[in-house]
Amino acid sequence: MDSLKRLLVFSLLLAVVVIGALYTLKPDISRFKGLMVEPVCRKKLDSSMFKEVKLYQLKYPIGQLQVPQPLAMEPLRPDVLTLTPWLAPIVWEGTFNIEVINNMYQPLNITVAACIFAVGKYIRLLQQVLESAEKHFMVGYRVNYYIFTDQPDKCPQLALGSGRSIILLPFPSFNRWQEISLRRMEFIRKAIEDRIHHEAHYIFNIDSDTVFENHFGAEALGELVGSLHPWFYDFSRDRFTNERRPASRAYVPNTEGDFYYIGALYGGSVEAVYKLTKTIEVELNTDKQNDIEAAWQEESHLNRYFLQFKPTKVLSPEYVWDKLRGHPPERIRVVRLATIIKNNKELRPN
Ligand SMILES: CC(=O)N[C@H]1[C@@H](OP(=O)(O)OP(=O)(O)OC[C@H]2O[C@@H](n3ccc(=O)[nH]c3=O)[C@H](O)[C@@H]2O)O[C@H](CO)[C@H](O)[C@@H]1O
C-alpha cells in the first residue's frame, strides 16, 4: 500500500514537472488570432503610464565593494572619444566598471525589452541571435524578447534563463524588404501602446541578422541610446549616408550631423523610444504620401531624429560590428554584437 502511494505521488510529481517544462518551452502564441495589423487595444499613453527608473532609485552600496578609484587626471581611454559635445557618454571597453553599474541597477529588478523582427526567411536567423543573447545580453536582468513575425510556429523553442521570456507578435508578410525594415517603427510603437509600456523599463530594437559575442549589459542602458554605425564612425559628416534630398523628412544637409547611427540597434527608456517611434512613423508616412523613400529607410529618419534629439548615451562600434569588415581595429577591443554575413539575395523577398 505504502509503495503504491509513493508511486502515485511520484507519478503526479513527474507529470507536474513534464507539463511545466513543456509550458515554459512553448512560446506564447495566444495572441495570434489572425494577423492583426491594428493593435488589440489602442491607448493614448501619458508619462505616468510608463515604467521608469528614476535617478534617486539608483543607489550605490557603500561599504560592500572594492573598486578602483576614478582619477580625474587620468583618462581611461585617451585613444577614443568618450564624450559627445552635448556631454553624453560614448561607451567603450575600459570606460565603465560593470560591478558598479550592476550593483546600482540589479536591486531595481528592471525588465529590458528586446524587439527583434523575423519576417519571411529571416525567421531562420532567430535561433542564433536568441541563443547568443541568452549568453551575453543583459545577463542577470529580466528580459522580454518581443519577436515580430509572420510565422509564429517557426519560432525556435529555447530554454530561457530565469526571468527571461519570448513574446510573439504578429507582423504581416511584405514582399519588399525595405517595407519590413521601415514598418518596424510603427509596430514597435503599437507594441509599446499595447503592452510593453507596462511590461518593461528599457527597450532596444535589434536586427535579427546579428549575433552576440561578448558582454552586452546594463552599461548600455540610458534614456535615449544610439549606436555608431560600424562603417562610418571615422568618416567626415559629408560622407555619412544621410538622406540628402530636401524633399524627404529625413533630410540632413551635408554640413550637419554628429555621428552616423545604425538602424540595427537603438533604444532607451520605453517612454523615450515611444516618442521616437511615434515621431518617425509620422515622418515615414509623410514621405510615403510625397512618394519619396529615404536612402536608408528608417535608418535615415533615425539619423535625422538623433541630430535633433540627441542621444543621452552613444554605443561605440563594439556594440554593432559588421563581420563583413573583418577583424576590428585595435581600438575596438571587443565585439559585443556583430551583424552576420548573410546572402541578401537568398534571404530577402526582393
Ligand atoms: C550595412 C548596411 O548597409 N546596412 C543597412 C541595411 O541593413 P541590413 O542589411 O542590416 O538590413 P536587414 O536585411 O538586416 O533588414 C533589417 C531588419 O529587418 C528585418 N527583416 C528584413 C527583411 C526581411 O525579409 N525580413 C526581416 O525580418 C530583420 O529584422 C532585419 O534584421 O539596410 C537597413 C535598411 O533600413 C539599414 O539602412 C542598414 O544600415
Ligand SMILES: [Mn+2]
Ligand atoms: Mn541587419
